[in-house]
Amino acid sequence: MKVFLFDCDGVLWHGNTLLHKIVDTLDMLRSKGKQIVFVTNNSTKSRRAYKKKLDSLGIPAEVDEIFGSAYSSAVYIKRVVKLPADKKVYVIGESGIEEELESEGVRYFGGTDPEERKVMQEEDYTNFVPDPEVGVVLCGLDNHINYRKYAKAFQYLQDPNTLFLATNVDSTFPNKGKLFPGAGSISAPLSYMSKRVPISLGKPSQAMMDAVEGKFQFDRKRTCMVGDRIDTDIKFGIAGGLGGTLAVLTGVATEEDILNAGPEGAPDAYLDKLSDLLR
Numbered sequence: 299m300k301v302f303l304f305d306c307d308g309v310l311w312h313g314n315t316l317l318h319k320i321v322d323t324l325d326m327l328r329s330k331g332k333q334i335v336f337v338t339n340n341s342t343k344s345r346r347a348y349k350k351k352l353d354s355l356g357i358p359a360e361v362d363e364i365f366g367s368a369y370s371s372a373v374y375i376k377r378v379v380k381l382p383a384d385k386k387v388y389v390i391g392e393s394g395i396e397e398e399l400e401s402e403g404v405r406y407f408g409g410t411d412p413e414e415r416k417v418m419q420e421e422d423y424t425n426f427v428p429d430p431e432v433g434v435v436l437c438g439l440d441n442h443i444n445y446r447k448y449a450k451a452f453q454y455l456q457d458p459n460t461l462f463l464a465t466n467v468d469s470t471f472p473n474k475g476k477l478f479p480g481a482g483s484i485s486a487p488l489s490y491m492s493k494r495v496p497i498s499l500g501k502p503s504q505a506m507m508d509a510v511e512g513k514f515q516f517d518r519k520r521t522c523m524v525g526d527r528i529d530t531d532i533k534f535g536i537a538g539g540l541g542g543t544l545a546v547l548t549g550v551a552t553e554e555d556i557l558n559a560g561p562e563g564a565p566d567a568y569l570d571k572l573s574d575l576l577r
């Protein structure tokens with residue numbers, strides 16, 4: 299294999315805590331001439347913010363080696379949807395989405411705006427008038443989710459012409475050895491109330507794979523996806539026709555999940571932890 303696509307949460311780290319010997323393992327791969335690309339569904343950070351995180355954790359990386367679902371979503375809205383300049387995006391999510399939309403010149407509101415974090419008052423039910431410029435609702439992991447945001451997004455999603463997108467639909471988020479609500483569990487209530495399913499721009503979406511391949515021009519058959527989720531990372535690699543998929547047991551998937559994944563869904567190999575590659 300020449301290229302390794304690395305998932306981040308649950309493979310490299312839990313939150314801001316590096317997992318066992320990650321720096322040594324990535325250094326070993328680079329010393330063997332392997333190309334490393336970080337492909338994360340976590341939309342809370344932009345590529346630039348992820349570079350700062352990687353630097354702070356002692357993992358050398360260039361911004362161009364990072365491909366997150368916030369960037370994937372911004373590229374999709376700009377270059378595939380071709381959202382007109384007089385339209386904008388209502389964002390449920392964190393600064394990663396805002397920064398990547400800005401980098402693509404896409405107008406947005408909501409997101410980390412403090413106004414969005416206020417409790418709904420009686421007058422809000424009367425005063426809310428949908429902004430006709432909204433063409434997209436984009437939902438990602440949001441640490442400040444609340445009724446106001448759901449109520450506002452729902453008003454927009456009742457218009458079938460408004461596009462419903464999700465940066466990713468991971469059900470859970472691994473941190474400090476435990477599982478927490480993931481981006482998919484943030485957008486699920488919107489699906490329940492609107493009876494609409496979002497287009498997801500994160501793994502296993504092949505829109506993301508095509509964008510990653512387009513940027514890095516790699517040979518898929520010489521590329522391996524390394525991840526901790528069967529239904530996102532491994533599915534992403536298999537559906538993308540990559541040369542190989544490798545799962546690790548330091549995130550969401552258990553050995554039982556892998557053994558029960560069946561021939562179509564199971565990774566080519568799995569390890570207890572990534573640093574087992576050092577053996």
Ligand SMILES: O=C(O)[C@H](O)[C@H](O)COP(=O)(O)O
Nearest residue numbers: 306307338339340471480481
């Ligand atoms: O909920 C989420 O957004 C995801 O669980 C999380 O951020 C996944 O990140 P990844 O494992 O793709 O780096």
Ligand SMILES: [Mg+2]
Nearest residue numbers: 305307308526
């Ligand atoms: Mg992960």
